[in-house]
Amino acid sequence: MYAFYSLLVYIFYTVFKKEEEETLQGEHDASPDEPGPVTMETRSKRSDGHTPRMGKKACAHLSESSSSSDGDELSDEDEEDDLVKPACTPLAAFLSFKQEAEKRRTPPLQTTSLTESPLVAVMSHLLSFLEQYSHFQQLQQQADQYRVQLKRHRVQHRRQMKALRSSYRQRLRDKNNIISSLEEAVSQQQSPSPLSEGESSSNIGTPAGVHRLVESLYGLQGERSKLRGELHLLHSQLEQKEQDRHSHIRAFQQQIDELKSCIEEREEELSRLRTATGATDSEKRVLCLSAENESLKQSLSVTQGLLQQLSTIPSQSSNMLIKENENLRSRVQQLESSLQQRAEQVSQLERRSEQSEWRRAEELRKREDRMRELQLELDREKGKEPVVKYVTQTVEVESAATVKQLNKARQRNEVLAERLSNQNEHCRQLEEQIRKSDEYSCNLQHKIAAYEREITKLREELLKEIGHLEERKEEAVRAAASCSADHFQNLQDQFFTLQKRLTALPPTLRSMKTDYASLRSQVRNFSEFYGSAINEAKKQIAAAINQMSEANKDLLEKYRKEVALRRKYHEQLVELKGNIRVLCRVKPVLKEDQHEEGQSVVVAIDPNNESSLTVLTKGKGRVFELDKVFQPQATQEEIFQEIEPLVTSSIDGYHVCIFAYGQTGSGKTHTMEGTVENPGINQRALKHLFHEIEERKDMWSYNVSVSSVEIYNEVLRDLLSKDGEKLDIKINPDGTGQLHVPGLRVIEVNSFQHIKKILATARRNRITFGTQMNQHSSRSHALLCITVQGTDLATGSKTTGKLNLVDLAGSERVWKSGAEGERLKEAQNINRSLLALGDVIQALRARQTHVPFRNSRLTYLLQDSLGKGSKTVMVVQVSALESNVGETLCSLKFAQRVCKVELGPAARKIESGVGQCD
Numbered sequence: 001m002y003a004f005y006s007l008l009v010y011i012f013y014t015v016f017k018k019e020e021e022e023t024l025q026g027e028h029d030a031s032p033d034e035p036g037p038v039t040m041e042t043r044s045k046r047s048d049g050h051t052p053r054m055g056k057k058a059c060a061h062l063s064e065s066s067s068s069s070d071g072d073e074l075s076d077e078d079e080e081d082d083l084v085k086p087a088c089t090p091l092a093a094f095l096s097f098k099q100e101a102e103k104r105r106t107p108p109l110q111t112t113s114l115t116e117s118p119l120v121a122v123m124s125h126l127l128s129f130l131e132q133y134s135h136f137q138q139l140q141q142q143a144d145q146y147r148v149q150l151k152r153h154r155v156q157h158r159r160q161m162k163a164l165r166s167s168y169r170q171r172l173r174d175k176n177n178i179i180s181s182l183e184e185a186v187s188q189q190q191s192p193s194p195l196s197e198g199e200s201s202s203n204i205g206t207p208a209g210v211h212r213l214v215e216s217l218y219g220l221q222g223e224r225s226k227l228r229g230e231l232h233l234l235h236s237q238l239e240q241k242e243q244d245r246h247s248h249i250r251a252f253q254q255q256i257d258e259l260k261s262c263i264e265e266r267e268e269e270l271s272r273l274r275t276a277t278g279a280t281d282s283e284k285r286v287l288c289l290s291a292e293n294e295s296l297k298q299s300l301s302v303t304q305g306l307l308q309q310l311s312t313i314p315s316q317s318s319n320m321l322i323k324e325n326e327n328l329r330s331r332v333q334q335l336e337s338s339l340q341q342r343a344e345q346v347s348q349l350e351r352r353s354e355q356s357e358w359r360r361a362e363e364l365r366k367r368e369d370r371m372r373e374l375q376l377e378l379d380r381e382k383g384k385e386p387v388v389k390y391v392t393q394t395v396e397v398e399s400a401a402t403v404k405q406l407n408k409a410r411q412r413n414e415v416l417a418e419r420l421s422n423q424n425e426h427c428r429q430l431e432e433q434i435r436k437s438d439e440y441s442c443n444l445q446h447k448i449a450a451y452e453r454e455i456t457k458l459r460e461e462l463l464k465e466i467g468h469l470e471e472r473k474e475e476a477v478r479a480a481a482s483c484s485a486d487h488f489q490n491l492q493d494q495f496f497t498l499q500k501r502l503t504a505l506p507p508t509l510r511s512m513k514t515d516y517a518s519l520r521s522q523v524r525n526f527s528e529f530y531g532s533a534i535n536e537a538k539k540q541i542a543a544a545i546n547q548m549s550e551a552n553k554d555l556l557e558k559y560r561k562e563v564a565l566r567r568k569y570h571e572q573l574v575e576l577k578g579n580i581r582v583l584c585r586v587k588p589v590l591k592e593d594q595h596e597e598g599q600s601v602v603v604a605i606d607p608n609n610e611s612s613l614t615v616l617t618k619g620k621g622r623v624f625e626l627d628k629v630f631q632p633q634a635t636q637e638e639i640f641q642e643i644e645p646l647v648t649s650s651i652d653g654y655h656v657c658i659f660a661y662g663q664t665g666s667g668k669t670h671t672m673e674g675t676v677e678n679p680g681i682n683q684r685a686l687k688h689l690f691h692e693i694e695e696r697k698d699m700w701s702y703n704v705s706v707s708s709v710e711i712y713n714e715v716l717r718d719l720l721s722k723d724g725e726k727l728d729i730k731i732n733p734d735g736t737g738q739l740h741v742p743g744l745r746v747i748e749v750n751s752f753q754h755i756k757k758i759l760a761t762a763r764r765n766r767i768t769f770g771t772q773m774n775q776h777s778s779r780s781h782a783l784l785c786i787t788v789q790g791t792d793l794a795t796g797s798k799t800t801g802k803l804n805l806v807d808l809a810g811s812e813r814v815w816k817s818g819a820e821g822e823r824l825k826e827a828q829n830i831n832r833s834l835l836a837l838g839d840v841i842q843a844l845r846a847r848q849t850h851v852p853f854r855n856s857r858l859t860y861l862l863q864d865s866l867g868k869g870s871k872t873v874m875v876v877q878v879s880a881l882e883s884n885v886g887e888t889l890c891s892l893k894f895a896q897r898v899c900k901v902e903l904g905p906a907a908r909k910i911e912s913g914v915g916q917c918d
């Protein structure tokens with residue numbers, strides 16, 4: 001390694017030594033007239049500030065050769081000196097590098113981490129550098145020679161030109177003198193002098209004298225024109241010479257430019273090589289700085305372009321913003337006006353609602369007063385049936401009126417709800433619009449922020465550029481001291497142009513600044529105004545929504561109150577009448593029922609009294625008082641209207657039983673089941689049930705389950721199961737004491753459509769046969785049991801309501817129906833179970849401690865619905881025909897007995913979150 005370094009140092013030393021020797025040799029060999037190549041030493045000395053030998057020689061030579069020249073030539077010499085000077089700088093740098101290398105050679109070699117391959121690389125770089133450098137030197141020398149030759153030629157040419165010019169001028173001056181003297185002479189001859197007047201007069205007087213004078217004058221004039229021609233010729237020659245000189249100068253200048261470009265190329269190559277071979281940091285820095293300078297120049301031009309663009313952008317964007325601002329302002333005004341309209345509508349609705357509420361409250365107060373009066377009257381005259389009936393009728397009338405009013409209120413509520421939904425939709429649209437406006441404003445602010453950033457960036461760049469230019473100016477001023485006059489002039493020109501550009505820039509910047517400031521203030525004002533307008537609009541919308549929701553809440557509250565009141569009235573009514581209600585439906589006389597011609601109708605109904613019915617028997621009219629008697633033409637809907645409140649009670653957690661009783665063929669199945677086109681109580685009740693559940697879904701959640709059984713010949717059968725297995729009635733092992741049927745299929749239903757299918761299945765599975773009295777006689781009691789379990793969403797309390805819909809088998813007189821065999825057995829079982837039902841009713845009416853529920857499957861199964869705290873409705877079906885008068889009387893007598901049963905106040909089956917409280 002040491003050997004390698006020694007070799008490297010030796011190579012360096014040898015190369016530089018050789019160069020020094022060559023330089024010294026060149027110096028000694030150089031003649032004073034022809035300056036030799038400029039050596040490293042001379043250049044280094046020049047760079048160090050010493051008088052260069054070569055410079056001295058050149059100066060001596062030039063001063064010798066131009067001893068007769070004027071001040072212009074001296075300036076040319078200076079110029080030559082300046083032309084030579086820049087070539088010394090790289091050489092000086094290289095020499096300093098060499099000195100450093102020599103310095104490094106002296107200390108002992110340190111341990112180095114260089115391996116063989118980097119050293120080889122360094123050596124190869126150095127060799128290539130030396131090679132390049134020698135080539136560069138040659139080029140420099142050539143350039144110097146060319147420069148000196150050019151200078152010499154130029155000086156010689158100028159001298160020649162000056163000499164020529166002066167000789168021609170001299171000659172011209174001589175000729176002019178001659179011409180002027182001749183002209184003087186001629187003028188003297190033409191104007192006779194007063195001193196020689198006598199002599200002249202004597203000469204003029206002779207023709208020979210005059211002739212001589214004229215001849216001499218002509219001769220002089222000819223000579224003069226000749227001289228003028230010569231002068232012209234000289235002038236043209238001079239011009240030609242001048243042109244030649246110019247062409248020579250141009251050619252030389254061209255050669256100099258080519259050489260300069262060649263030198264620049266070489267210098268660039270050398271700088272590249274230097275960078276590659278590990279040039280000093282300062283050189284690298286210079287290169288980087290020059291590159292940065294170039295990039296800054298480019299960025300300055302880009303910046304200027306951007307500034308020009310930006311000077312136009314703010315005005316455009318500000319116009320856009322102003323337009324947008326106006327649009328948004330108008331939009332906000334529209335929103336405000338629409339909000340005002342909505343607020344007015346809401347206030348109108350509120351006023352109307354208040355008025356209707358006030359009227360309703362007034363009516364309710366009156367009704368309550370009336371109820372109280374009636375109650376008092378009832379209490380006073382308890383036991384007097386007519387009064388009860390009167391009260392009942394009055395309450396019914398009032399209840400019907402309340403129902404109508406409630407329907408109206410419901411319709412009004414629906415309209416209001418629709419309006420509210422419209423309002424909500426509009427509010428949503430407004431909110432959407434506001435949201436979009438917000439987004440747009442946000443985008444604008446982003447754009448403005450981007451502009452701001454760009455402007456700050458540009459400003460920073462501009463300031464940097466100004467600083468850079470200032471630095472360059474200072475550098476130029478510094479360099480001016482050492483530069484030639486032309487170069488200084490160029491720099492000065494550049495500086496002035498830059499200064500002009502700098503002075504031209506601020507107005508643009510100022511205008512841009514003012515534009516930007518105005519735009520920013522506009523945007524700030526706009527965003528403030530827009531933000532406040534949006535906030536105001538939002539507040540108004542929120543207030544309107546609150547008002548609407550308040551109004552809606554009020555209406556809902558009123559509606560709930562109305563419903564609760566209605567329920568209360570109904571309960572009061574039921575309690576007044578007793579918890580068993582008996583309705584009577586008279587079957588219309590159908591063609592198929594008139595087995596014998598001329599059968600008369602024995603049942604009469606008073607159109608003014610809906611609760612009494614008269615049966616003509618044996619010439620006498622027997623009046624039966626029931627809760628309600630329906631005309632033969634009464635529709636299924638009318639029947640259901642009467643039952644509807646009880647169905648609602650089952651949702652509230654009451655046990656309700658609705659059963660149809662009557663002789664065979666009297667229309668029980670028609671009333672309970674109906675037909676597909678004209679459904680009966682079962683379907684309507686379930687429909688109503690689901691409707692009520694839907695209405696209460698905000699406060700309650702319900703589970704509805706259904707089971708269906710038939711009791712045929714005292715045997716319990718599942719109507720929803722195909723296997724027809726016998727079922728048994730047992731006490732529920734859960735300890736509640738309630739009955740249940742193990743193995744009974746209970747289906748949970750969640751829609752009316754679902755339950756329709758279940759009803760169809762039950763109907764299909766029920767046993768029917770044709771009898772003399774009914775072609776499709778139901779030979780069993782059918783029970784449809786609906787259990788409604790409700791959960792209060794607010795409190796968590798649970799209710800369990802039951803709705804038993806019973807289609808009893810028809811009682812029949814065996815002798816009359818002609819039943820035999822199986823039909824006879826069926827009829828006997830049917831009659832037995834109906835008798836058991838009668839016994840139960842009797843026991844309940846008589847308030848016996850023991851009620852024989854277990855005497856039949858029917859009564860056992862209906863125990864829950866016929867017991868205390870239940871609500872029961874019996875629809876007694878009667879035929880109006882004379883042939884059925886006996887059965888009609890029996891049914892009506894039974895119905896009247898049922899009417900007298902008191903089940904006591906109905907109890908709601910409700911279970912709180914903690915325990916059960918019936």
Ligand SMILES: Nc1ncnc2c1ncn2[C@@H]1O[C@H](COP(=O)(O)OP(=O)(O)OP(=O)(O)O)[C@@H](O)[C@H]1O
Pocket residue numbers: 586587588590632662663664665666667668669670671774776777778779808809810811877
């Ligand atoms: N109100 C009515 N309007 C029209 N038709 C009726 C009415 N009531 C009953 N009917 C008709 O009378 C016939 C017998 O009625 P339904 O089967 O309902 O009697 P029922 O009491 O159920 O008899 P059973 O006890 O034998 O089953 C049916 O064809 C039915 O359509």
